[in-house]
Amino acid sequence: MGLTKTEMFTDLQNEISLFAKVLGHPARVAILQHLFKIDTCVCGDLVNEIGLAQPTISQHLKELKQLGLIKGNIEGTSVCYCINTENWTKMKEIMSQFLNLDILKKEDCC
Amino acid sequence: MGLTKTEMFTDLQNEISLFAKVLGHPARVAILQHLFKIDTCVCGDLVNEIGLAQPTISQHLKELKQLGLIKGNIEGTSVCYCINTENWTKMKEIMSQFLNLDILKKEDCC
DNA sequence: TTAATATATTGCAATATTACGATAAATATT
DNA sequence: AATATTTATCGTAATATTGCAATATATTAA
Numbered sequence: 001m002g003l004t005k006t007e008m009f010t011d012l013q014n015e016i017s018l019f020a021k022v023l024g025h026p027a028r029v030a031i032l033q034h035l036f037k038i039d040t041c042v043c044g045d046l047v048n049e050i051g052l053a054q055p056t057i058s059q060h061l062k063e064l065k066q067l068g069l070i071k072g073n074i075e076g077t078s079v080c081y082c083i084n085t086e087n088w089t090k091m092k093e094i095m096s097q098f099l100n101l102d103i104l105k106k107e108d109c110c
Numbered sequence: 111m112g113l114t115k116t117e118m119f120t121d122l123q124n125e126i127s128l129f130a131k132v133l134g135h136p137a138r139v140a141i142l143q144h145l146f147k148i149d150t151c152v153c154g155d156l157v158n159e160i161g162l163a164q165p166t167i168s169q170h171l172k173e174l175k176q177l178g179l180i181k182g183n184i185e186g187t188s189v190c191y192c193i194n195t196e197n198w199t200k201m202k203e204i205m206s207q208f209l210n211l212d213i214l215k216k217e218d219c220c
Numbered sequence: 221t222t223a224a225t226a227t228a229t230t231g232c233a234a235t236a237t238t239a240c241g242a243t244a245a246a247t248a249t250t
Numbered sequence: 251a252a253t254a255t256t257t258a259t260c261g262t263a264a265t266a267t268t269g270c271a272a273t274a275t276a277t278t279a280a
Contacts, residue, residue: 009137
């Protein structure tokens with residue numbers, strides 16, 4: 001089937017998994033790390049930075065943009081990509097709340 | 111192709127994406143949340159708790175176990191699953207470090 | 221206008237993921 | 251031993267993901 005049955009889960013569960021999913025590819029992790037590292041707009045040198053073909057990078061950028069984690073502004077013939085810090089913070093809060101479930105836990109049971 | 115080119119990325123990038131990937135399905139998120147919530151072993155009532163078929167749950171549990179996020183102890187005819195808190199903490203640290211890349215960032219550029 | 225440059229989209233092949241019925245394996249109960 | 255119970259594995263169908271060549275689109279430069 002390959003089709004996730006989202007209707008049986010809560011909005012939060014689906015939201016967490018969607019964010020996790022988009023971070024679930026090393027190319028997208030690398031893109032985000034690079035955008036943070038240069039701390040400014042990157043105008044398309046991601047194809048050189050990462051070793052994948054231009055259409056592949058473009059596709060990964062599209063997925064990151066769809067989730068709102070990055071934004072792209074057209075600057076002449078190239079596109080200026082950067083982190084959407086506001087949305088990143090929201091994502092981070094949702095993910096952190098989930099990751100921190102262990103702080104309420106008393107002890108291992110088995 | 112469907113095949114990720116892991117060899118072009120760093121170990122950390124691959125590790126982050128693997129953790130994110132296993133969290134990238136709402137059923138696995140729900141399983142983890144439930145294991146945290148009951149704060150004790152759960153012996154197979156996950157199938158009732160979540161609405162998916164038994165083999166499907168079993169498969170998701172296998173993936174979580176492979177990444178080390180949960181452990182399962184056989185107790186008679188059932189299996190006692192619970193969070194592997196030690197590994198969860200390690201995972202949380204790796205993911206948090208990545209998610210916190212924004213705190214070094216000065217300002218949005220575009 | 222024409223050519224050059226940069227990015228997006230399309231189409232497709234290969235592989236991965238999701239889900240579940242059927243069945244196996246392992247232990248408990250009678 | 252025979253049966254019941256619980257979980258794992260196998261097999262398979264449907265869908266998703268990844269990657270890239272070819273091509274389209276859009277802007278800039280000549």
